Amino acid sequence: MNTKQEPQSSHMPPRLTSPSWFAWLVIVVFAFLFFQGFSSAEISLERLVKGARNLSTFLGQAIPPDWSNMDVIANAMLETLYMAIVGVTVGIVLSVPFALLASRNTAPHPIVRTITRFMIATMRTIPDLIWALIFVVAVGLGPLAGILAIILDTIGFAARFFSERIEEVRPGPANALTASGAGRVSVIMGAILPETLASMSATSLYSVEKAIRSAVTLGLVGAGGIGVELSTAMRLFQFDKAFSIIIVVLLVVIGFEQLSSMIRKRVI
Amino acid sequence: MSSITIRNLNKYYGALHVLRSLDLSIASGEGVVLLGANGCGKSTLMKCLNGLETPQSGSIVIDQNDVTTAKGLRLRSIRRDIGVVFQQFNLVENLTVFQNVLYGAMGQRRGGLLTVWNSLAPKDTREKAMHCLSRVRMADKASSRCRDLSGGQQQRVAIARMLMQSPKIILADEPVASLDPKAGIEVMDLLWEVVREHNMTVFCTLHQLDLAQNYADRIVGMKAGQIVFDSSNSSADKESLAQLYQGDTRVDGASSHENEYAAPNNRPAEIA
Numbered sequence: 214m215n216t217k218q219e220p221q222s223s224h225m226p227p228r229l230t231s232p233s234w235f236a237w238l239v240i241v242v243f244a245f246l247f248f249q250g251f252s253s254a255e256i257s258l259e260r261l262v263k264g265a266r267n268l269s270t271f272l273g274q275a276i277p278p279d280w281s282n283m284d285v286i287a288n289a290m291l292e293t294l295y296m297a298i299v300g301v302t303v304g305i306v307l308s309v310p311f312a313l314l315a316s317r318n319t320a321p322h323p324i325v326r327t328i329t330r331f332m333i334a335t336m337r338t339i340p341d342l343i344w345a346l347i348f349v350v351a352v353g354l355g356p357l358a359g360i361l362a363i364i365l366d367t368i369g370f371a372a373r374f375f376s377e378r379i380e381e382v383r384p385g386p387a388n389a390l391t392a393s394g395a396g397r398v399s400v401i402m403g404a405i406l407p408e409t410l411a412s413m414s415a416t417s418l419y420s421v422e423k424a425i426r427s428a429v430t431l432g433l434v435g436a437g438g439i440g441v442e443l444s445t446a447m448r449l450f451q452f453d454k455a456f457s458i459i460i461v462v463l464l465v466v467i468g469f470e471q472l473s474s475m476i477r478k479r480v481i
Numbered sequence: 482m483s484s485i486t487i488r489n490l491n492k493y494y495g496a497l498h499v500l501r502s503l504d505l506s507i508a509s510g511e512g513v514v515l516l517g518a519n520g521c522g523k524s525t526l527m528k529c530l531n532g533l534e535t536p537q538s539g540s541i542v543i544d545q546n547d548v549t550t551a552k553g554l555r556l557r558s559i560r561r562d563i564g565v566v567f568q569q570f571n572l573v574e575n576l577t578v579f580q581n582v583l584y585g586a587m588g589q590r591r592g593g594l595l596t597v598w599n600s601l602a603p604k605d606t607r608e609k610a611m612h613c614l615s616r617v618r619m620a621d622k623a624s625s626r627c628r629d630l631s632g633g634q635q636q637r638v639a640i641a642r643m644l645m646q647s648p649k650i651i652l653a654d655e656p657v658a659s660l661d662p663k664a665g666i667e668v669m670d671l672l673w674e675v676v677r678e679h680n681m682t683v684f685c686t687l688h689q690l691d692l693a694q695n696y697a698d699r700i701v702g703m704k705a706g707q708i709v710f711d712s713s714n715s716s717a718d719k720e721s722l723a724q725l726y727q728g729d730t731r732v733d734g735a736s737s738h739e740n741e742y743a744a745p746n747n748r749p750a751e752i753a
């Protein structure tokens with residue numbers, strides 16, 4: 214049978230359509246960057262072989278992991294958890310006012326909204342490691358720098374999602390309370406926030422997971438927690454010690470993700 | 482006491498002239514139904530009445546207070562006496578029925594939300610809320626979430642919330658347009674019962690002629706942003722009423738058939 218059957222009235226859409234000139238431009242630029250990047254990584258068989266050899270040396274020295282410093286590792290891991298929990302809690306609490314000021318339907322004035330949105334965007338755009346570097350300079354080495362970095366990172370992430378949700382809330386109920394003579398703050402707290410709670414808890418849980426992962430790495434730049442131990446061990450070529458730290462991190466992060474997905478199922 | 486006087490009211494949305502030198506007076510205790518085709522400006526008029534929209538010129542006087550110039554606390558104190566019933570009920574769906582009824586008193590006190598939040602509200606407020614719920618025969622659903630109720634039930638809860646406000650004037654914008662006919666009649670019966678019990682003034686838009694004739698003391702017809710018909714219910718003749726739906730009914734000039742279902746009910750609005 215002939216597949217190119219003539220349609221009765223109008224044309225059947227072709228199987229393939231040619232992308233627009235803009236799509237072509239994007240494809241060409243992307244391809245250029247990809248191949249350029251690939252060649253700048255200077256991948257050669259020789260390097261791959263050497264890399265594999267180094268990796269097996271690392272593993273050879275890392276196994277068996279050295280558990281003799283378990284108390285130090287446990288303490289550092291605990292510090293990491295504290296950093297994450299304090300940072301993410303403060304961050305989420307602060308995200309609510311930030312989100313309210315940044316949303317079209319709750320901001321007191323368009324200028325306030327623009328400024329708040331800009332602040333949130335800045336907090337989000339600058340990576341947490343860079344915040345940590347800045348805060349290490351500002352408040353010195355240690356967990357405080359990490360906590361501050363996590364706070365900003367959490368606001369940048371959570372306030373944006375909170376705000377998107379707030380702007381989606383149906384205006385009707387809030388209008389109804391406004392029409393009954395209620396004040397603006399009462400209306401926002403009473404009619405708008407309750408409609409966003411489910412989505413806010415989901416975002417908050419995700420922020421916790423994100424904060425724990427980032428608390429681990431923040432130590433690498435000296436902002437407290439287990440990352441400090443890890444980077445020290447690596448720099449001193451104590452790969453067996455480093456390996457035990459990596460295992461602990463892995464277990465804790467997996468444990469937390471498990472816990473958080475359990476909570477999510479309960480709540481949502 | 483609770484009368485409404487509208488004089489020479491003009492409202493524009495950008496270039497669109499919606500309310501066109503509109504005049505209307507409603508006496509205290511009167512039950513007035515406003516009829517008119519889609520897009521003729523009924524909802525806009527309703528929103529001007531409680532200051533959710535500001536007209537460009539003209540005056541709306543409710544109990545000696547001019548709504549169009551009132552701002553801030555004065556506007557809020559005018560709104561306190563005006564209960565509104567909406568087509569979409571506008572309950573906070575995530576909360577319980579009881580909490581939504583308590584919200585009716587939110588504008589009545591200085592503490593706002595703090596004095597009407599279920600866990601914090603004083604005993605007499607909670608008792609009054611329960612009483613209002615019983616009045617609309619929804620007391621058994623006090624602890625349900627609003628989103629689990631049918632449309633008719635939600636509208637009854639909205640009426641309880643409105644009662645909680647103890648208003649003198651009721652504005653109802655298409656209160657039964659989202660309900661099936663049976664639930665619609667139940668809600669209209671209930672609304673008119675409570676209105677009569679408390680001697681309230683009602684201004685209600687409808688689009689069914691027969692409903693209007695069953696409930697209204699007086700029927701007012703609107704066409705293209707103006708009041709073109711006004712008579713007591715008993716003397717309203719079908720022919721002039723039918724005129725309301727013919728010819729240029731809309732304010733935006735679009736043909737009324739094409740836009741029958743494009744009414745802007747879900748346009749996001751700022752909180753005033």
Ligand SMILES: Nc1ncnc2c1ncn2[C@@H]1O[C@H](COP(=O)(O)OP(=O)(O)O)[C@@H](O)[C@H]1O
Nearest residue numbers: 494499518519520521522523524525732733744
């Ligand atoms: N917020 C708004 N912004 C712009 N135009 C609006 C707005 N609200 C209503 N309109 C327009 O005003 C006209 C009258 O609308 P409306 O008062 O809702 O009519 P009705 O309730 O009689 O159906 C319509 O053409 C509508 O598109």
Ligand SMILES: [Mg+2]
Nearest residue numbers: 523524655744
């Ligand atoms: Mg309408």
